[in-house]
Amino acid sequence: MDTTQSGKPTESKATPAPAGAAGARFVKLAKSLQFAWFVGHAIVLFSSVLYMFTFKEWLYRLVYLGVVHSFGIIIYQQHFLKTVPRDTASLLTDENILYFALATVWLFTPRFTISLIPYIIFSLFHFARYLQNNFLPVVFGLTRENSGIIQNLTNFTQNFNERCMYWVAGVELTTEVILLLKALVWCRRSWILFPLYSLFIKIRFENSKYSRAAFAQWRVRLDGLISHPSVPPVAKKAYDFTKTKLIQLSSYQLTKPTLSPQAAEAKQN
Template sequence: MASTPSSNKTTPSKSNASTNPTRSSGKTDWVSLFQTLHFAWFLGHVLTLLGGLGYLLTIRSSGAINSFFYNAVFVGAVESFGVLLFQSYTNKTLSLKPLDLLALENIQYFAIAALFLTILPHIAIAVVPFTLFSVFHALSYTRSNILPLLNIPATATVSSKIADFVKTYNDKSLFLVSNFEFFTLAIILVKALLFRKGYWIAAAIYTVFFKLRFEKSIFLRSVVKSWEARIDGLVSHPSLNVAVKSNWVQVKKLIRTYGGKPILATTASGSSSSNPSTPQKNE
């Protein structure tokens, strides 16, 4: 589970509250909120969410605006995951052993977001997982931290609808994320085989990321198995050339031979049941 951005709330001083207690107290609560790492984490997700929406709206454009929104997605992701890693480091809960670092979801997503921002090719669907994460994190933070300061109780309709939405669609979104990660890998590998510029490096990097996620995420393992079954069904069709079937069998054998050994031997059977970068309130 991810580290928790602490709230670091401060108590309003008596002198500030003497003239207008209600207004002063409310203002101080907002200022205190803005000063927390938790809020900085939230801002990263807001940036990612706005970047994802802007990228979707400008997807038909190949100009600077579209690139700006693409980069905004990963800047926000680097910031939000970076906040958690920074807090883990300062709290001395972050192990600096290489295998321990590789096992952390926050490290995995921080690294791949930073690489998409800097050296990896522009891949449209790569923005989707980060945008989906941010939808749920931003909604959860708004319900837990923003609405109370607006004097909207947890029993209010808007708060209840947010809670129901997150509860209903969180796991479904993780399956969707896993599918997009699978498609991202497929696109990268196909373009690498076509010798597109930069894609062999991208294939090496993203394959490692995908393997680490596969070892940690029950959702990704389920997605891979479902697509394997679909392809098995397609190649088993009687009208398909026998050579295609044979090649598919060889491909699966190669994948199991060279990709079957876990990178994280002690966590290969681990599972992921929540969005990475999920804060646990630690007042």
């Protein structure tokens, strides 16, 4: 997910506030659906900070309630307020639906703290952009020209968004590996979570440049590690077999036309 392109309401950017009481402007702003979306991201951010200090389960659940709330508003806007019909294939490529469905799974399954990281990062950028484009200009009349706060928020979102999205993809791939290991040792509900999350990773690989970059980076690193002379031949053979099967699997597309195995390998390279 690129937070500059999706995961936010389709309302226009706010103009600087006219003269008047800040409280009245805030009340007017708070009545919008976009503000409700912003509140969801605020819940995610502040609950996750408290959770990292206390690890209380109710805070973990509250984070995901905030996620479901904010992503649910986007889905409501895109698929219920608009009259343009969407086919099933397009629903599979809708990042908001994908992350909403995944958050619902995490909400009702045993705690898995690493799963919070992508949502925290998404909420951080959406929260910052709403302050920058809506809250501060509307309520306080601030602009980039007269406010260092807005300038700093703008610099942050412009300079770190792309980098963090690549990092999110790496975290998601790490999560897949951890779920695989948990499934191999028969952890609670692991054989339910692992296939569901694998489906999520497959769809992300097909549609996200960040996910494909994470796979490519891992492949280069693993190729280097496995090629070391100290690695037993049986391990190298197992690695080559697994890599080949994954390349073949990538040729079967869920959301796009099917690629040949040769084309899939070329795409990964």
